[in-house]
Amino acid sequence: MKRYTIATIEGDGIGPEVTQATMQVLRAAAGHDLLSFQMLDGGAGHYQKTGQVLPEDTFAACRDADAILHGAAGLPGVVYPDGTEVGNDLHLRLRFRLDLYANVRPVKLLPGVVSPLRGFDGGGIDYVIVRENTEGLYASRGAGVLLRGEMASDSLVITRKGTERVAEFAFRLAESRNGALRDGKRRVTVCDKANILRSYAFFRAICDEVHTRHPTVEIDYAYADAITVHMVKRPNFYDVIVAENMFGDIISDLGAATAGGMGISPSGEIGDDHALFQGAHGSAPDIAGQDAASPIATVLSGVMMLRWLGDRHGDARLYEAAARVEQAVETVLAERIAVPRDLGGTARCSEVADALCRVLA
Ligand code: IPM
Ligand code: MN
Numbered sequence: 544m545k546r547y548t549i550a551t552i553e554g555d556g557i558g559p560e561v562t563q564a565t566m567q568v569l570r571a572a573a574g575h576d577l578l579s580f581q582m583l584d585g586g587a588g589h590y591q592k593t594g595q596v597l598p599e600d601t602f603a604a605c606r607d608a609d610a611i612l613h614g615a616a617g618l619p620g621v622v623y624p625d626g627t628e629v630g631n632d633l634h635l636r637l638r639f640r641l642d643l644y645a646n647v648r649p650v651k652l653l654p655g656v657v658s659p660l661r662g663f664d665g666g667g668i669d670y671v672i673v674r675e676n677t678e679g680l681y682a683s684r685g686a687g688v689l690l691r692g693e694m695a696s697d698s699l700v701i702t703r704k705g706t707e708r709v710a711e712f713a714f715r716l717a718e719s720r721n722g723a724l725r726d727g728k729r730r731v732t733v734c735d736k737a738n739i740l741r742s743y744a745f746f747r748a749i750c751d752e753v754h755t756r757h758p759t760v761e762i763d764y765a766y767a768d769a770i771t772v773h774m775v776k777r778p779n780f781y782d783v784i785v786a787e788n789m790f791g792d793i794i795s796d797l798g799a800a801t802a803g804g805m806g807i808s809p810s811g812e813i814g815d816d817h818a819l820f821q822g823a824h825g826s827a828p829d830i831a832g833q834d835a836a837s838p839i840a841t842v843l844s845g846v847m848m849l850r851w852l853g854d855r856h857g858d859a860r861l862y863e864a865a866a867r868v869e870q871a872v873e874t875v876l877a878e879r880i881a882v883p884r885d886l887g888g889t890a891r892c893s894e895v896a897d898a899l900c901r902v903l904a
Contacts, residue, residue: 674791
């Protein structure tokens with residue numbers, strides 16, 4: 544039976560503790576013969592020691608592994624001369640070089656988790672943001688114009704190929720779901736500013752073309768400013784939202800906040816041949832090393848990883864392990880067995896992991 548190699552980059556800040564907790568939980572669910580975690584260097588701390596944020600041997604191992612699991616990267620003050628953060632290059636180089644074009648951010652309010660939105664309880668919010676992850680405004684990372692200290696500019700790049708494939712991903716995802724909670728309609732909402740910029744009008748036009756190939760899914764449009772209101776006022780209208788890179792980055796944190804926060808929000812950065820899974824949060828250096836972080840976002844990213852591997856390999860063991868871990872998370876939170884601090888509890892990182900393992904056992 545195949546054993547899956549998981550390229551594992553703990554990274555910076557709380558990265559090591561949430562990664563170790565997640566490995567403990569995944570091993571408890573899947574056993575030791577299903578997953579093999581290959582520990583790899585990378586991040587701002589590694590850069591400080593070696594000058595390399597993503598060593599070539601780490602990149603090669605990520606390229607050759609079955610999937611990538613990551614904790615978090617980035618340390619304040621570790622920046623390039625142009626002022627941009629070094630740690631972020633760990634993600635960005637992996638995204639661009641492995642072509643991880645769909646950044647999938649589920650927004651799901653779990654039973655037992657309190658939303659800041661009145662009138663929404665566990666199960667009342669359930670949609671997915673699909674963020675284009677390789678171009679948009681991020682295409683200008685390290686390539687913008689800085690002119691004599693008087694002017695700076697970054698270009699927004701929207702390509703037909705980049706938009707087609709992320710829109711295709713979004714429509715197929717909608718076809719696989721059961722529709723928006725509000726009305727049961729399978730729906731893809733295109734988030735853009737087509738009213739203002741041609742590049743976003745182009746993004747929308749390509750999404751319209753892709754929609755013609757998915758007639759059972761409704762297409763919907765929302766400008767990036769307006770959608771922030773709707774995500775607060777009527778989150779149950781949404782099923783799948785597709786957005787350009789920068790807009791997706793921004794609205795996905797708002798979505799996370801409505802479903803319990805960054806500490807519970809997973810992400811899967813998915814390409815045709817590779818995928819990276821990490822919690823949506825950052826490295827939280829202020830609480831690093833205190834066993835204070837919540838591992839749940841990374842654990843739920845591990846669930847996404849197991850399901851993605853299951854889809855690729857048709858291996859029932861992976862789906863079974865994913866379902867067991869997901870159920871354990873819901874049990875631990877709904878029955879308040881171990882509630883992490885960001886969700887109003889006092890449980891430490893290790894205590895949440897131990898509680899999940901007890902439920903799994
Ligand atoms: C995210 C983060 C990243 C981004 C950073 C860490 C590069 O904010 O994954 O949402 O800006 O995309
Ligand atoms: Mn972000």
